[in-house]
Amino acid sequence: MLTILIDGIAYGMLLFVMALGLAVTLGLMNFVNLAHGAFAMIGGYVTALAMNRLGVPFLLTLPFAFLIPALVGLVAERTLYVRMYRRSHLDHVLFSIALVFMSIAGADWLLGSSQMLITLPPWLQGRFEVLGVGIGRYRAFLIVVCAALVIVLQMVLAGTRFGARLRASVDDQRAARGLGINVNRIFALTFATGSGLAGLGGALGIEIMGLDPTFPLKILVYVLIVVTIGGTASLTGPFLAALIIGTADVAGKYYVPELGAFLIYLLMIVLLILRPQGLIAPAR
Template sequence: MGIVIFDGVAYGMLLFLIGVGLSITMGLMNFVNLAHGTFAMVGGYAASVLMSRAGLGFFPALAAAFVAAALVGAVLEFLFYRRLYRAHPLDQVLLSIGIVFVSIAAFTWAFGPSMQPFTLPAVLQGQVSLAGLQVGRYRLFMIVAGALVLAALLLALGKTRYGAMVRAAVDNQRVAGGTGIHVQRLFFLTFTLGCGLAGLGGALSLGMLGLEPSFPLKYLVYFLIVVCVGGAGTITGPFVAALLVGIVDVAGKYYLPEAGAFLIYVFMIAMLLLRPHGIVPRKGLS
């Protein structure tokens, strides 16, 4: 049971890393962005290509994945997203799902439909003893990485001027603009940050989920569950939701493999009935 919980927490941390950016952008911009998984795929492919073809190390590749996804996100925000911030949600859905299908076709054409090659660095291979359990080093690394990102986000949003501006914009965009905050620029920076975090999660998913062109569509429902159950516009909400989703999914596949992913949807429905506004309802970004 202990190893199942550990693996579930590691999986949940991965979902959190990818999904937290979607929570921030949805909470701040009220934009229904179904293409968030595309930025995770960009980061994953960037890391894979740099490691397999350019000989870059794993840890520098993680940084490159963040930068690549952030850059792609910045370009798409400037060209497309900002034009639809005040549009009908259906227009936002059509744009973002269109980006998903275009990205799937483009990556299939460029890299083929198969899984991307990936080899763990020696330091993250094998297992280590933790509280009497033999746990994978890579999964332990993902848990540590997720915890560090959570701490960094909470610190940045709670203790910096940028965080104060983001919280103000989340609470009331019009008032924030009236106080001199450049809301459009804030949207741009926040969207770019969210895409970069998705890219980091996509690179880390190489060692757990694998990466293929269908990735943005295959895991879209998981990212949406994390945000909807946790509470859009918060940090701790998606974190708690991601851990719960990860544990439920791993435990379900271990103990009830015949149920498949069905338990995740049962969990989602139950949580939304109990907490329709999310585990952590939005009262500012926290």
């Protein structure tokens, strides 16, 4: 029971790290970026290839799983996304679906359609017991890493000048521009960070979610659900939503496997009916 809860929390944390970039894109530029999962896939492949082909240790690959998608995200933002901000949501959807299609076919072409597997270092395998509750080492590792990330992000958002500017831009872009904040630059940086985080999430998630070229589509639904339920007004909303979805998904698969993926979609629809503005509604 508690084991499942902890698995669920680990899964939810992972979802949150992946969804964060999307939440910010949506909140800041009102851009529906369905291609967010593609960046997660890049991160996953960076780690998998570095480990399997170059023999780099798992932990050492993680910084690259962050940096490379961030770089790709930065380039994509400056060259492609920047042209789309003022378009309609339909255009956003089409544009990012096109990117998803291309990334799936591209990954298939470059790396083959098979599942990527990695072997974790021995100290992350197996499980240990705390007060009679079995906890997977990797799950505990995930929770620690993701929790650290969340705390750092929260500190950056709440305590630094950059964070203040970012919050100002999310709240009221026009007023922020009027105050001399370079919203475009903030957005480029945030987009890159979000893509990098997604990549990191993808890398950390290989062990749990697997990795193959259809990954962007698979993860897309989960990430979108998290953002839709959580709302984009704060970090807390998506964080709570990610934990709820993660736990519900793991528990559902364990207790009522015949329901399959039914549960999270139902949960999403019910939550949307109960809280149409998101779990934590914007103050306005």
